[in-house]
Amino acid sequence: MHENDWISITAVRLAELYDQDFGGKPNGRYRIPDKLLRRIAGRRRLYETDIRALSVSLFELGYVLIDMDTFYVVMSANSFVNYRRANDDCVE
Template sequence: MRNLLAKYLHRQIKIVYRYNIIAMEINMSNFEIAARQLASLYGKSFGGKSNGRYRLSSKQLREMLGRKRLYENDIEQLTRAALEAGLVLINMDSFFVVLSANTFVNYRRLSGEALSVAMSEQ
């Protein structure tokens, strides 16, 4: 009897969990959903690499967002959603590049002195 009750409760918890996930995705914008898809692709193996940075065409991005055209505002909203997901989306005009935001953490920092020297050389 105890085992049967545990199975029943487990099944009910799974149903509630699935419902909450579906409800959460309904409340998410197309941009947030697309950013999640971009993040998922970042971790997948394709193009000869196990994971990591990749590029996608404007057409692929339009398909992902379910749009016929991409406007500047669309790209801006997707860029923000991607940043929230830990990704950087770079518009290269004819295609887009997806990188991890952590890629930039270890870049060298520009010092004030180096900036002053570079500006005085002009």
């Protein structure tokens, strides 16, 4: 196993959690505490570069990882498609 295999394995596990029934909902976005993310990753610490690599790997699977300092949010990238779009006219 390569040194960074844990990143792709963790990304797949986080993506699988998106489709699991928990928290009173059949699937969807969720938040995960830093401690549990470290446990899933099998790491004592997660550094900024680790989170960045995990975010890229998860994005490749169609999900977005949002760092909220003490926890992380996992959402489908498709969730952002219908958001209203800012353009030049609205910021002038």
